[in-house]
Amino acid sequence: MDPTASETFEPSGPDRRTLLRYGTLAGLGALVTAAPFFKSDGAAAATAGGPETSAPELKLTKFRDPLRIPPVMRPRDRGNHDELTVRMRTADVTVHSQMPPVRMWTYEGVYPGPTIKTVSGRPLRVVWENQLTGSIPVRAVDFSSPTGRSPDPLTNYPGTAGTQVVPGVSDLAPWAAVHLHGMLTGGGNDGWMENLIGPGDVQLSAYPNDQAATTLWYHDHTHHVSRFSVYAGLAGMFLSRNEEEEALGLPEGARDVPLFLSDRNFDVDESGALAGRLVHKVEMIGPQRLMRTHSAPYTLVNGVVWPYLEVAPRWYRFRIVNGANSRMYRLMLLADGQPVPGALRVIGTDQGLVGKPVAVEGALNLSPGERVDVLVDFSAFRGRALKLVNTLEGITPGTSNKLNDLLEPDVMQFRVTDQRPSNGFVLPQALSPTFKRLTHDDLPHDLAQRWVVVVGPGSTNIPELWEMEEVDAAGITFPSAGIVQVQDAEGTVRTLRRTAMAYDDGKTFTAAHGSVEIWRYLNLAASPHPMHIHLAHFQVLSRESYDITGFHRVTRGSSKPIAFKAAGVLEAHELGEKDVIRVGTAGQITPNATLGELVTVAVRFPVVGRGVHHCHMLEHEQHMVRPLVVSPGAHVQAAAQMHAGGHH
The missing domain is CATH 2.60.40.420 (Cupredoxins -  blue copper proteins)
Structure with a gap:
């Protein structure tokens, strides 16, 4: 089946279940291609904020490019189940307007892959089709610090100067095993890491899809080399909805925003300019060559390095996934350089909605693989700019820390339009009546x-x-x-x-x-x-x-x-x-x-x-x-x- 083909759904009547399954817009295809960059809702209005310089060694301007929203894939109705085909493809992906496109292994030619949207309770069958070509598009290198941790390690910077090539990586062929992370499915459909498919082969997975409405994600799970295959770009988001969630009237459409976080490093050419090549760089410490946890200097949100998002002074919903290899994101929202206590209100975790909203007073600590569903009210910040930053315990939020691979702490910028706030949404006091907190x-x-x-x-x-x-x-x-x-x-x-x-x-x-x-x-x-x-x-x-x-x-x-x-x-x-x-x-x-x-x-x-x-x-x-x-x-x-x- 061609996942990019258009298919018009014609519900027999406007019942809520049908609208949940197919959306309220006619003509939704299996792959709904989003505009290249996100556009804000509401009338055009002046905004604060703008591009900023990053550390000189990083060579890119922050907040120059708008946030990109991944395209959406919706499965087709096959009677008693839904069905979808997702292709793995080698593609050149633009991650920043000041550097060449980056060769990546992707799902459907985009990074992160398309957001798969489903309705809880509808069994789903997915054909994961391997159309990858070439060897893995990642240059893996390491460097030694024989006397201990470097106070300013090379992992803070692009390029491979001072490093050595990690043998056996550059020739890795495109074998794959897809794991739909968080889906409660039997072992035969879970993407067992040794059941690999090569180019031209398919992985057939049947998912019950009967759990709570939530945010999951899918990624490669190839045994021994997942650190390189996921780094190459094999990851995407999966959303399920149900009537319980719909009844809450949460922000939707342009105000329901996925934020897929990851970090990457890139090679440089002979002139020192950034090249479109992924570099996986780690520090090996002491004579025993102990590997430090991987961290890279460029933060990507939805595949864009340090993007900005224009928002109205209203409530927004953000579904955040930490898709980094190993970096833990300790997130704070800053206004005029100062943290905004309680700005992030958690309404959901890895596996669905919680009982009631919970405000985050300090930092939101998100480790690799974790997801969180948050609401943010921008109405108090009309005409101002805010930053989402990554920080560490013991340092001033928004400042860098080279020792711990935090040369550039900024994640993204929010530009709040200067228009009258909307009062159309009221934060629910209760969220999921089916959730019970265990003791x-x-x-x-x-x-x-x-x-x-x-x-x-x-x-x-x-x-x-x-x-x-x-x-x-x-x-x-x-x-x-x-x-x-x-x-x-x-x-x-x-x-x-x-x-x-x-x-x-x-x-x-x-x-x-x-x-x-x-x-x-x-x-x-x-x-x-x-x-x-x-x-x-x-x-x-x-x-x-x-x-x-x-x-x-x-x-x-x-x-x-x-x-x-x-x-x-x-x-x-x-x-x-x-x-x-x-x-x-x-x-x-x-x-x-x-x-x-x-x-x-x-x-x-x-x-x-x-x-x-x-x-x-x-x-x-x-x-x-x-x-x-x-x-x-x-x-x-x-x-x-x-x-x-x-x-x-």
């Missing part, structure tokens, strides 16, 4: 307990993800490799033993279909990690800080218990249904930190099959990943009985 008291006390421990680089010089089981401490010598003791807030000490670490280790976590489990993520490393679970969704129950001085980094075990320090506070975007959670302090990474973090989540397993759970920092994904199996409950019980009875 410990809502959960049975006999739930299965899982422990996942994140530790810093070991003998292989990479961070590690340990699956653990609780054991008796009798006869164990401390410290011992893979043994960690944890003392909770009540003083109870648990002894945990590592059961698996590498991807192909045995003893996979197996959950029963329809069950709920408690997972405890303990971070013993200095760096935060965003943890993602396939085939499931969860609510975050608590965030607590722990003293991790008892962990012996050489022996790889605890010499004294990892001890509870204090209860933490969940952030506004952590109060709803989720599939990614940051474990570790957001903001500035502190080397040799003595505080770790324990995050407890209640996980539901509504689908069956083989999936994975992993860190969503893509530079960690190939080694901080473990299989996960969800089986029918009777199968799990039968397996346990046969094992206990010695049957084979």
Whole structure:
């Protein structure tokens, strides 16, 4: 099927369900091509703001180009299900008007890919068609800092001077595996990372699409090399709607704006001018060559470097996705250089609407893979310009920090038109009557307990993800490799033993279909990690800080218990249904930190099959990943009985 062909829908009557499915405009095709750049609603009016210079080394003007809205794809009705074809194509993409187009691997020739819009409750079948050509359009390089972290690393700047080529990347062929991140679908349709399709082949995926109205995203999930394939451009957004959401009368049309955040670096030519080539650049520290978390100096919003958006003095809805490889965005809205407390009001998280709007008083911390749905009221800023910035803990919002790869903190500019504000929207006091915030008291006390421990680089010089089981401490010598003791807030000490670490280790976590489990993520490393679970969704129950001085980094075990320090506070975007959670302090990474973090989540397993759970920092994904199996409950019980009875 040709996804760009026009198709006119002619509903039999103007019922609400039909309008939800097909939109209110006649002539919607499978691919609705948006104008090249976003146009504001309302009458033309004077606005403040304008282009600004960036750091001289970055060579581009900020806020020169308007925000681009990705085209929309809507599936076709096939009776009892909807259907869509999405093509992967190699394309040259304009990311800034002052530099040449950038060669990328894309969905449908655009970056990010088209926004797929569906209606919750309509099963969806997608044909993901691989039409990619050539080897991967990414130049991967690294550089060494033998004496420790550079105070001003080369990752702050474009080009490859002072670096060396990472072998084996430039020849990567266009194999692909598409994961619709956050879709609750069985393992056979989840985009298993080793079930690859080459050029000319297709991935056929059937999605139940019966979850809450929400913002998901799709991206490549090719095992071992997803950090390069997603960086090459294979990512896009997926929105589902339902009648509950429609009844709220939220801002729509031009005031319902997707914001897909990512960071990139680019090569330079012989003259030093920016060239249209992607550069993936990382710093390797010390004689062990430990890889620092990837960060790039250019922030892209919807594929445009530091764009601007003209808005009316009204309420707007922004669906924000952190699609960066590893960068955590700590977002603030500034007016005249000062933060605007409560400007961002969270109405939804990874998996749908929350019960009521929650104002963000400080920064909105969004780690890779997380999504957030926010409302912003621009009516108080008529004729003014505001900035959305990325910042770090301990620095003045809007200022740079070279040590932590924040040479240019600006994300985008909002230009508020000088016209009379509209009072047509009132912020709802209640959002989703079907959402229920879980507490410990809502959960049975006999739930299965899982422990996942994140530790810093070991003998292989990479961070590690340990699956653990609780054991008796009798006869164990401390410290011992893979043994960690944890003392909770009540003083109870648990002894945990590592059961698996590498991807192909045995003893996979197996959950029963329809069950709920408690997972405890303990971070013993200095760096935060965003943890993602396939085939499931969860609510975050608590965030607590722990003293991790008892962990012996050489022996790889605890010499004294990892001890509870204090209860933490969940952030506004952590109060709803989720599939990614940051474990570790957001903001500035502190080397040799003595505080770790324990995050407890209640996980539901509504689908069956083989999936994975992993860190969503893509530079960690190939080694901080473990299989996960969800089986029918009777199968799990039968397996346990046969094992206990010695049957084979």
